[in-house]
Amino acid sequence: MQKIMRSIKKILKQNPIIIGCFFILVLMGLLCLNRFWSSITNEESTVITKDLERENTIEAFEKPDELLVYELAALVHKDLDLCIRGCSVDEDWLGQDFAGIIDEAEEFSYTTTIPPANQYFEYQPISFSEIIEQHTMSYEYFQNILGHKKSVNVKAIGIVLPEEQNTAEYQLYSRKLCKTWGSNAVCEMVALVEADGTAYQVSFTVMQYGNGYWKVFRFGSSLLDTKGDDFITESTQEKFDEITGAAKVDTFITALEKKQDSDKEEAKSDKKKVKSYKHPEKQILSPNYSITASLYGESAVDTIGKFILALQRKDSQKAMCYGMTDSRTADMDSVTTELIEKQGTFSREMQLFYYELVTNNKFSETSESLLSLNKTGAGIASELSPENIPYLNVAGVVSADEEEDDNQYIAVYTFDGNIYMSGYTMCESENGWQIESLSAEAAGLSSGEVRKITDKKYHELLD
Amino acid sequence: MQIEKKITREMANRIFEVAYLVMLAMYTGFYFLNTTTFEMTWSTYFYSNMRIGLLLIIFARASLAEEYKLKEIAGCILVALVLLVAWEHNGFDELRDIVLLLVGAKDISYKKILKVYVGVVFVLLSYTMISALTGRIDNLIFRQDGRRARIAFGIGYPTDFSAYIFYMVLAVCCLRKEKIRYIEIGMIVLLGIFVYMFCDARLNTICLILVAGVMFYHKLRCSNAEKRGEEYEMNAIFSMLLALSATIFAFIMIGLSMLYSTDNKFLLLADRVLNNRLRLGKKGIDLYGFSIFGQQIPMIGNGGSTKQPKNYFFLDSSYLSASLRFGILAFGALLLILLVIAFRAREKKKWTLLWMVALMSLQCVVEHHMTDVSYCVMLYLFASDMTEVCRTKGTIKWFRRKKYAKDNALN
Incomplete structure (x- = not known):
């Protein structure tokens, strides 16, 4: 041992630079360790429930009537997961023409449409959650009307007012809709369903995407003046026949696709064969959504800090995890409506939070005309850019009401040359702290509100 | 009498040495002018032509070298490999430029390199100041x-x-x-x-x-x-500490930034002294994290315009900036470069140079110029000749002697 120590000393005396190299290697090792530690402690921000683990049997439906058979089977069997898989989710947020929607409406408010997620990926989890929440609400409506029935059978599927859908006026409307949502074609359809002896019509708007697959765009039909919360009405065979006429679904869709091909500059010379499935109700489509995991902080302030850090890292999916209050997603068998609604509610608050911050409170939840705003849709879209969020600085987090221990906090930020505050209502569970809501009633801050404050107020809050 | 038109190896070495120094001056001038308010419009291929020229000079000098010391070659290759691989990943051109200038300076007197730097920066800085004060820029x-x-x-x-x-x-x-x-x-x-x-x-x-x-x-x-x-003779332990200064300061700055918290009064005070450099460093580590080969980090600073930016995020400390942006490997290579320069200075008893490297390492705690080409002349001393003989005057005399001998032969 002494010999070794002596020889080491000798080497170091002859080459003292080895000491420096050693320290540099130690420093590099520590940095690598820090990186490694960050990667292993990085928790997953989405979970796969047992429902979502189900492997798909097909990629997509190429016939809309088969899609509706599948969708109705999912609704009847109370399978929310399969129901959402049949609906357009990624297609909506990817294909949305945000500026076009605003221009068309000629007004803007924070709730006019889902955020422009195809332009700014930070909004993707928010748009995503809002879309699947919308489909879930329709699913819930179906369950409320027909869910308690003993037997529900699909009798027929048809096209809603086919002559109407062939008119130039509707063609123009459908083309606008396709352009707004990035689809190839749109078709309004209706199913005749018998539940415990009573006939109902269930209407849908379906869209064709990509290389010819169909998804349910919305529950309801504009031609029948039904939307997501009233798309089921009592009916009879005669009424149904009157609505659908003699038009066969296959013939109508083929004609619709031909019309769509003739509009394109190069007509498809080799039309591929449309796949058909004998028992579409037994198929499983591939999963097209995810569920936000639940993450916790060690304290209320720690949770708020982690939430803001996730936003600064442009990881809004992770930020959302701190708002999934005690949802216990890890060991769940099936996706529930409560879970998706919770996700949707918090994502709306986050949307408001983002909008208020990046636009400097320029807009509001109340609709204002584009004329009064002096903006176009594209102008509004560019105002909503969250690219500067990484520069957000948290100046401090204080209790909203020190006298009452009600877990409400105010965070003060500096951003874009201004000072802001926003509220947090926190809740504690056995796993830690989470954000119940982005509000602090004690301080008069509503959900998602971000309020600009003066220097004086800033010092009042933090000193 | 026939005049031999051959160029000797020694002559060629000296020519390429001068060529390197000219390229160093051009690089320094180029980068310097890009930091001024002069409205510079460079021709499309100016920068890439400079780079090609420097590369050719490096190849020429390498092919003319009479002897190769394994340790020096290995050191140059290691440093160049790491920095170039990092450059490929992160896209920061200064890493490539440092490699070229550093390798090109091999066996060139460190005094000549420093003289060229001082000459270029002094002239350009004076001209820039005069132009600014007279309203030209x-x-x-x-x-x-x-x-x-x-x-x-x-x-x-x-x-x-x-x-x-x-x-x-x-x-x-x-x-x-x-x-x-x-x-x-x-x-x-x-x-x-x-x-x-x-x-x-x-x-x-x-x-x-x-x-x-x-x-x-x-x-x-x-x-x-x-x-x-x-x-x-400087105290051995003290000179060792000076030689290790860059590594020590890197440890301190990165360590303090990682540990920074508003709950710690000492760190709050240190942050105030360092003008928020710890807070911003911590933010950079939290947002971007360390990477092996580096990453682009968008920064907004105060330079270039008197208008206060609405948002501010700038990694002022060279140690944090280099480790986060260039990556762990390139950062290690940069520290190794400074370490080698310092230990070579220590070995050759160049105490002033050792002190200056230590002071530069200290300044890098608060400033981001460690890898700025128009500032970091010290880095190019990595493989330079640190003997006392500065043959600038000798080089001129040598050319004059050769010319005199040639003229005599002609007569």
């Missing part, structure tokens, strides 16, 4: 809350201007060494006061005053040793 004056007016004298930001002064002073001190006169030391102090009065660059002022203090102390020690008839 924008003279940015920054007025920030709680601070006096800060003048940039034609450079993009006042602290960048003061950093040029600092690095020039470092280079001059390395050249003057203990021969520096007290009046020159006084001038360094005056420069420190100047940058404080007109640029309000507090940290660079402290660094300049430290340089003056160190040179005063070193001169004193050297003259005392001379009076005793001895050669001044």
Whole structure:
């Protein structure tokens, strides 16, 4: 041992630079360790429930009537997961023409449409959650009307007012809709369903995407003046026949696709064969959504800090995890409506939070005309850019009401040359702290509100 | 009598050495002018042509080398490999430029390199200052809350201007060494006061005053040793610490930034002293994290315009900036470069150079110029010749002798 120590000393005396190299290697090792530690402690921000683990049997439906058979089977069997898989989710947020929607409406408010997620990926989890929440609400409506029935059978599927859908006026409307949502074609359809002896019509708007697959765009039909919360009405065979006429679904869709091909500059010379499935109700489509995991902080302030850090890292999916209050997603068998609604509610608050911050409170939840705003849709879209969020600085987090221990906090930020505050209502569970809501009633801050404050107020809050 | 038209190896070596120094001057000038408010429009291929020229000079010098020391070649290859791989991943061109300038400087006298740097920066800085003061170019004056007016004298930001002064002073001190006169030391102090009065660059002022203090102390020690008839020898442990200064400061700065928390009073105080560098460093680590090969980190600083940016995020410390942006491997290579320069200076008893490297390492705690081509002349000394013989005058005499011999032969 002494010999070794002596020889080491000798080497170091002859080459003292080895000491420096050693320290540099130690420093590099520590940095690598820090990186490694960050990667292993990085928790997953989405979970796969047992429902979502189900492997798909097909990629997509190429016939809309088969899609509706599948969708109705999912609704009847109370399978929310399969129901959402049949609906357009990624297609909506990817294909949305945000500026076009605003221009068309000629007004803007924070709730006019889902955020422009195809332009700014930070909004993707928010748009995503809002879309699947919308489909879930329709699913819930179906369950409320027909869910308690003993037997529900699909009798027929048809096209809603086919002559109407062939008119130039509707063609123009459908083309606008396709352009707004990035689809190839749109078709309004209706199913005749018998539940415990009573006939109902269930209407849908379906869209064709990509290389010819169909998804349910919305529950309801504009031609029948039904939307997501009233798309089921009592009916009879005669009424149904009157609505659908003699038009066969296959013939109508083929004609619709031909019309769509003739509009394109190069007509498809080799039309591929449309796949058909004998028992579409037994198929499983591939999963097209995810569920936000639940993450916790060690304290209320720690949770708020982690939430803001996730936003600064442009990881809004992770930020959302701190708002999934005690949802216990890890060991769940099936996706529930409560879970998706919770996700949707918090994502709306986050949307408001983002909008208020990046636009400097320029807009509001109340609709204002584009004329009064002096903006176009594209102008509004560019105002909503969250690219500067990484520069957000948290100046401090204080209790909203020190006298009452009600877990409400105010965070003060500096951003874009201004000072802001926003509220947090926190809740504690056995796993830690989470954000119940982005509000602090004690301080008069509503959900998602971000309020600009003066220097004086800033010092009042933090000193 | 027939005149031999052959160029000897020695002649070729000297020619390419001069060519390298010209390229160094061009690179320094190019990068310097890009930091000024001159509206520069370079021709499309100017930069890439410069790079090609430098590459050719490197190949030529390598092929003319008479001997290759394995340790030196291995060191150059290792450093070049790491920096170039990192450059490929992260896209920061300064890494590639540092490699070229560093490898190209092999066996060239460190004094010549420093003289070229001082000459170029002095001339360009003087011209820039005069142009700014006479209104030929924008003279940015920054007025920030709680601070006096800060003048940039034609450079993009006042602290960048003061950093040029600092690095020039470092280079001059390395050249003057203990021969520096007290009046020159006084001038360094005056420069420190100047940058404080007109640029309000507090940290660079402290660094300049430290340089003056160190040179005063070193001169004193050297003259005392001379009076005793001895050669001044720095304390071994102290010189070791100076040689390790870059690594030590890197540890301290990165460590403090990682540990920074508003709950810790000491760190809050340190952050206030360092002008929020710990807070911003911590933010950079939290947001982007360390990576092996580096990453692009969007930063918004105060330079280039007197308009206060709405959002501010700038990694001022070279150690944090390099480790986060260039990656762990490239950062290690940069520290190794400084380590090798410092230990070579220690080995060859170049105490002034050792001090200057240590002071530069200190300045890098608060400034981001460690890898800025127009500032980091010290890095190019990695493989340079550190013997005392500076053959600038010798080179000119040598050419004159050759010409004289040729003319004689012709006659």
